[in-house]
Amino acid sequence: MTRDRSAAVLKLLRPSVQALPLYDPGADPEQVAQHCAGQPLLKLSNNENPLGVAPAALAVLRDYRPELLGLYPDPACLALRHALGERLDTHPSQLIIGNGSENLLELLCLAFLDPGDRVVTQSPCFGLHEIFPLMMAAQVTKVAPHPDFSCNLGAWRSALAGPSKMLLISNPSNPLGTIFDQQALAQLIGAAASDTLLVIDEAYYEYACADPDFPEVLGLLRAQHRPWIVLRTFSKAYGLAGLRVGYGIASDASLVAALDRVRTPYNINQLAQQAALAALGDPQHVARSRAFAAQVRAPMIEALGAAGFRVAPSRTHFLFIDTGVDAQEVNRRLLAQAMIIKAWREPGYETCIRMTLAQPDDNARVLAGLQQAVQALR
Numbered sequence: 001m002t003r004d005r006s007a008a009v010l011k012l013l014r015p016s017v018q019a020l021p022l023y024d025p026g027a028d029p030e031q032v033a034q035h036c037a038g039q040p041l042l043k044l045s046n047n048e049n050p051l052g053v054a055p056a057a058l059a060v061l062r063d064y065r066p067e068l069l070g071l072y073p074d075p076a077c078l079a080l081r082h083a084l085g086e087r088l089d090t091h092p093s094q095l096i097i098g099n100g101s102e103n104l105l106e107l108l109c110l111a112f113l114d115p116g117d118r119v120v121t122q123s124p125c126f127g128l129h130e131i132f133p134l135m136m137a138a139q140v141t142k143v144a145p146h147p148d149f150s151c152n153l154g155a156w157r158s159a160l161a162g163p164s165k166m167l168l169i170s171n172p173s174n175p176l177g178t179i180f181d182q183q184a185l186a187q188l189i190g191a192a193a194s195d196t197l198l199v200i201d202e203a204y205y206e207y208a209c210a211d212p213d214f215p216e217v218l219g220l221l222r223a224q225h226r227p228w229i230v231l232r233t234f235s236k237a238y239g240l241a242g243l244r245v246g247y248g249i250a251s252d253a254s255l256v257a258a259l260d261r262v263r264t265p266y267n268i269n270q271l272a273q274q275a276a277l278a279a280l281g282d283p284q285h286v287a288r289s290r291a292f293a294a295q296v297r298a299p300m301i302e303a304l305g306a307a308g309f310r311v312a313p314s315r316t317h318f319l320f321i322d323t324g325v326d327a328q329e330v331n332r333r334l335l336a337q338a339m340i341i342k343a344w345r346e347p348g349y350e351t352c353i354r355m356t357l358a359q360p361d362d363n364a365r366v367l368a369g370l371q372q373a374v375q376a377l378r
Ligand SMILES: *Cc1c(COP(=O)(O)O)cnc(C)c1O
Pocket: 047, 099, 100, 101, 102, 103, 126, 170, 173, 174, 201, 203, 232, 233, 234, 235, 241, 244, 245, 246
């Protein structure tokens, strides 16, 4: 009976969905905690903010009047869009709010991609940059960096030489943590055909934006006579991953209107709208988060390098580390010690892991775990 039903489901399913790779959220912390009773759990698999929620958002959540939950939220997120508009010197009609920036990636693919359309993105890549285009039966071309993780402009030029519907990159890169600097980004944009939609996912913008070589993406894009959108989020530096709020800054109101056609009207719940608005008014939390990342990052990169690991030069609060051995095996060994990292599954990167940076003691614990695992596996 069950088997008949599942066969029927498969028969009904769109072939492109049947073939879709699964998103890997990492190991379940509750299960890991159960198996490792007594060992303090380290969840470093999802790039959450080690400093937690912005205090201003916490205050709003504590004072929230729950009877308001009987009402639908504002479908236009006007208060949040106006506040963001002021912050970004952008008209609110050019801003769209998503249930996480993931939601905006999904809307972009739903609205713009037909079967067979080409999407050019980078490798290693954020899972959803590949999964959502494939969901629409689009073709995904991925461009790899040089072995030292720097931008391979020649490879980008040839990938962008043919027609493509969308150029989709993360800057800083997830999972590498590296950046395309102003010059590289300008060259990349210049290499894309004028009818290619530019999607720049800046989920980690707040970590890199103070670096002098990090591009002024809005200035760069506003000089372009073509559609583009920049995605940012409250999940990372603002610490609101559990509430699901991201936003897009679009070239013009028509792009926002196009996405509104495929958006569920009430996609951002009330609590999330209010907490995000409060978090936006708490720049100190972002500054603390950036400073914390900068402080713990350099010593950990150095310690990993000294231990023989190849590490991408991150500008963020996470690291991409080549262990030189099977990353799934490394992952299993770290899980047994209550450390959750993300083993990379993408072809060509099966020896790599990504970890969120934590307190120095915790980073040292991961390093020791990695060294033990590699010794046992080599
Ligand atoms: C974390 C992340 C997102 C998702 O952010 P949400 O706003 O939580 O959906 C999007 N893009 C990249 C590159 C990310 O790393």
